[in-house]
Amino acid sequence: MHDVAETRDQAWERRTELPLFFASLFFLAGYAVRVLAGDTDRLLRDIASGVVFTTWLCFILDYAIRMVLSDLRPLRFIRRHWLDALVVLLPTLRPLRLVKVHDAVQAKMDRPRRGLYARVMTYTCMAVVLLGFSGALGVYEHEHRAPGSSIRTFWDSVWWMCETITTVGYGDVVPVTVPGRLIAIGLMAAGVALLGAVTGSFSSWLIQIFRREDEEGPPGK
Known part of the structure; x- marks a missing residue:
């Protein structure tokens, strides 16, 4: 059972952590295809670019929603969540959030920490x-x-x-x-x-x- 004092942005983050983790895997896969495909398959590169853009948009939207739900001023929110802001700018750094993802998986499977x-x-x-x-x-x-x-x-x-x-x-x-x-x-x-x-x-x-x-x-x- 989750703590009653959980804030709105914390509740949102808990619910979206796993979906965004899978979105980051799609981002990485799309980025890999776009880089490694080269100019040999234009259609494949376009599809991969679309996946990269879509998942990146999800990260930006998630950050904006969390900022609104936190009721903090934008600059204060960015200072408090500077790692998340860095991840939004460079989504390939999202592996740095693996600690939270791992804990979320353990909680979903009802396993002890x-x-x-x-x-x-x-x-x-x-x-x-x-x-x-x-x-x-x-x-x-x-x-x-x-x-x-x-x-x-x-x-x-x-x-x-x-x-x-x-x-x-x-x-x-x-x-x-x-x-x-x-x-x-x-x-x-x-x-x-x-x-x-x-x-x-x-x-x-x-x-x-x-x-x-x-x-x-x-x-x-």
């Missing part, structure tokens, strides 16, 4: 896959026809994404366009943050286990 460490690992794995795929698509779109670019195929872009998000950076393939380098900055920041979250969570989990063993003491004591 997972522990902190399990949630961190689940979120990190899903975020790496979706952010990495989105970044690879974005870099390929802007780089594969750019003069002097070493990223010519989608596989080149995937390889570059793996190097970047893991902070390895061999330097064999690098973006040369401004959009490509901006995407690289975002992936590097995400890679450092996600790796830090995993390392910190794993270390905390080990410390908790060792502390529990120390408190229990040796057998028979």
